[in-house]
Amino acid sequence: MAELLIQLQNVYKRFGTQQVLKGIYLDIYKGEITTIIGGSGVGKSVLLKHIIGLVEPDAGKILLNGKPIRSMNKKERGRLKSKFSYMFQGTALFDSMTVFENIALPLKEKSKKSSDEINSRVKERMQQLELVGSEEKYPSQLSGGMKKRVALARALVINPEIVLFDEPTTGLDPVKKNAVHNMILDYQRKFGFTAVVVSHEIPDIFYISQRIAMLHDGKIMVEGKPGEIQQSSDPVLQSFIHGLQNHRENVTDMASLPQVETRFKEAMIHLQRHKIAFSLIVLTLNNLDELNEKLGYVTGQVVLKKFMAKIRERISIVDTCSLYSLNKIMLVLSGTDKIQAKEFCMRLSKEIKGNELIDVQSYTGFCFSISAGFAEAKEGSPFGAVLVKAESSRNIFLEFRVC
Amino acid sequence: MNQETTKRYNPVAALGRSVIFPIQNMGSIAIFFFKGFLNIFTIPFRPEKIIQQVYFIGMKSIFVICLTGAFTGMVLGLQGYYTLSKFGSEGMLGAAVALSLIRELGPVLSAIMVIGRAGSAMAAEIGIMRISEQIDALDTMDINPIRFLVSPRLAASLICFPLLTAIFDSIGILGGYLTGSGLLGINSGVYFARVESSVAMEDLTGGFIKSLVFAVIVATICCFQGYYTHMRSEGFGAKGVSMSTTSAVVISSVLVLISDYILTSFLL
The missing domain is CATH 3.40.50.300 (P-loop containing nucleotide triphosphate hydrolases)
Structure with a gap:
């Protein structure tokens, strides 16, 4: 206490x-x-x-x-x-x-x-x-x-x-x-x-x-x-x-838990009605502090925002991508299992280049260090439980860098 | 609402308020002055702030003081010559100009000019700092706002007012010489001899005492009006600042004239 x-x-x-x-x-x-x-x-x-x-x-x-x-x-x-x-x-x-x-x-x-x-x-x-x-x-x-x-x-x-x-x-x-x-x-x-x-x-x-x-x-x-x-x-x-x-x-990428929960419920309805499976991926940016320190707080946020825009280009219209904490991006991807999620993240690491995310002069060794956590939603599983699962260190299935 | 209406129309209460409020205000001004004055001498001493204010209040007022001093002296020369010639004592012009300037017009007119130039600026600057929470910011940093804002202005006024008065007097005497001797033909030796023989040390001291008192009045009133801008009931924000500036100029000018009368009656 x-x-x-x-x-x-x-x-x-x-x-x-x-x-x-x-x-x-x-x-x-x-x-x-x-x-x-x-x-x-x-x-x-x-x-x-x-x-x-x-x-x-x-x-x-x-x-x-x-x-x-x-x-x-x-x-x-x-x-x-x-x-x-x-x-x-x-x-x-x-x-x-x-x-x-x-x-x-x-x-x-x-x-x-x-x-x-x-x-x-x-x-x-x-x-x-x-x-x-x-x-x-x-x-x-x-x-x-x-x-x-x-x-x-x-x-x-x-x-x-x-x-x-x-x-x-x-x-x-x-x-x-x-x-x-x-x-x-x-x-x-x-x-x-x-x-x-x-x-x-x-x-x-x-x-x-x-x-x-x-x-x-x-x-x-x-x-x-x-x-x-x-x-x-x-x-x-x-x-x-x-x-x-x-x-x-309407004005920011930041989503609150209740907001994300609503999206989760919508996906759950799809799962129950149409048997369309969905997964929850939490991308944790491990070195945001380092970016903030070396590039500055505003540039750090701009880089993060651009990274999210790049992710959005690669997901379908029914999927969602939102910042739900200062350094966590949550993706709700329909019809995605663990292998597909891994492939998706691998694709991100290969296709997104560090120099596309930054307008100003970056520092030597500039990289986004990301841990991806995964959880597949089962019918009727509550949002909190799926989120906790995706966030838990046991479920980190990939650690990659975007440089 | 009802209570307020009752208060407003209760003549006894209104009379009481109109007596209590000015007394309370005078007390606040006196406390404000003492705090400002005592804080001039507290350590750590910051002469650079006083120098900045001396530059603003004194140095930047020199031109306007010279101009008003010159024309006041010149008009005194003209009027004095006209009056004295009726008694056949034109030779006394130097004495008349010098004594009126040193004893009376020098301190009063210098003070009034500085009120217009620097006093209004003091009230407006401090007033804006008050409404934009800059004074509160000083308070939260444990920086005494009176020591930071008022004391340097008070110290600078005490330094500048006598000096500006001296400049006003000197230029005024030269202005009187210009019209008296240059235009109206009084012998220059006679003019300056009369100045020298008629002006005693007490006259100079009296003039300087007045200028010191005016310095205290002007700096205190102008800073006080700005400092308490947020307490004005008749206007807030920019309007409050404009009213504070107006009050600062009007109140300090009136007080300079009133205190001049009181001081003169004591010094004579």
Whole structure:
């Protein structure tokens, strides 16, 4: 069980005549990514601002490591803030400062590091977030996606213990959204910080979060692990999740589990009625982290997207191919047994060339390292069981590289 | 809704509010000033920020100060000559121009010009930073926004206002000489001799005290208006910033004139 880090107990907040928070109870665990979901204007950002102390609650307590933040003196609060980073919804970059100055500011003002150390740390973050070459630009000269990345670089430059992300992907295209989610997950793994994310991005956030809380009508309506949330029968939660999913289905390749489940059910009906067998193949991209690191997060996602387009060219119209996690592609192939699936994957490895997937200069030894897991669906087998089977390491029937 | 309507039309409550609100506001401004002033001296000391502001408030105002100083001196020369000639004391023109400039017009007009040029910019810049959450961002980074934004402007104003006043006075005296001596024929020796004999150290000190007080008023009011843009009930966003800028200019100009009267009555 993870260690409890932040607790919100019975938090109330009113702005004028509007009661925004009506008794919030929320636990945030150390080293986890907790996502707060909810409709527009329900007070998600207000809740996040309470955690960092930008907004004081009218009633209730916010505890950090069991100690109420309100009872802390100025020095303790200062120490507390130095552990936090906050990525604002509107980026809140200093528009009269260059990108470099923006990222360097927290280090310059609050740390005792020499200017050489600050320069190298800032350059490292800029390199990781593909911002090299933009040092002297001003925020107004950057695109929305770049601004987000600068804000992320500024938030991560102090190596914080807790990072609060207020809608980090709003206004980005699907590729960049996936890139930002990858970044959050990657850095969270790398640095081990605790993250609280406010997001609308369903289903993407299910793949990066360890815990999800839904804010509705001023209260935390449901809280739990992503699987529990997706399985929840609560009608409000389900209509919220499905409403966003349907919208996203049109613009992104990312499919949610319930969505894939629907496709699976359709294939199952075909199997039962027409005895058309089908298989589920899960292609796991083993070296996405390496691609992200060497090519950058956005390019990493572009490569992945192009790879999926190449797969789609090779499957029939009744088959489906969708990204169902940050690095997993799921294929539902009708009339395919294990040998045919293997042949299909072999064909992929032979026909798709690495240089077709990448527009920019790739690095030496650039390859997609893929593990293919296979499961054949039997009549009446539940989706979950087939998926688990396809994902299990015992059923990896081929490991191949696309170079 | 009903409660609000009752509040709005309750004359006793309205009277109370109209008294309490300005007092509360004055208290907030005083606290804001003290925080800004004390933070000038906290370590780590960042002179580069003050220098930047000195450049913006002082250096960039020199042209407009010279221009207004020159024309103020010239018009004083004309008017002074016309008035003094009625008493046959045209020779006193140097003294009249120098004393009016050093004691009164130099500090006041310099302050008003700087309000228009730099004070409005201070309010607008800080106001935009407030509405675009940049001040909140500073707060989350544990950077004291008052120390970061207000203190350098306050320090720079305290440095620049007396210097700009000195420039205004000098150019004004030369302007008076230009019209008095160049156009109207007063002997240049007499003009400068009168300037020298009539201006005492107290006059200069009084002028500089005024300019320091105006520096505090202008920097505090303009920064305060920008800093609390989000608290305005009559306008949000860009409208809020425009209202803050207008209030900053109007309130600081009026306060400069009021405090000038008070200071003059004490300094005389």
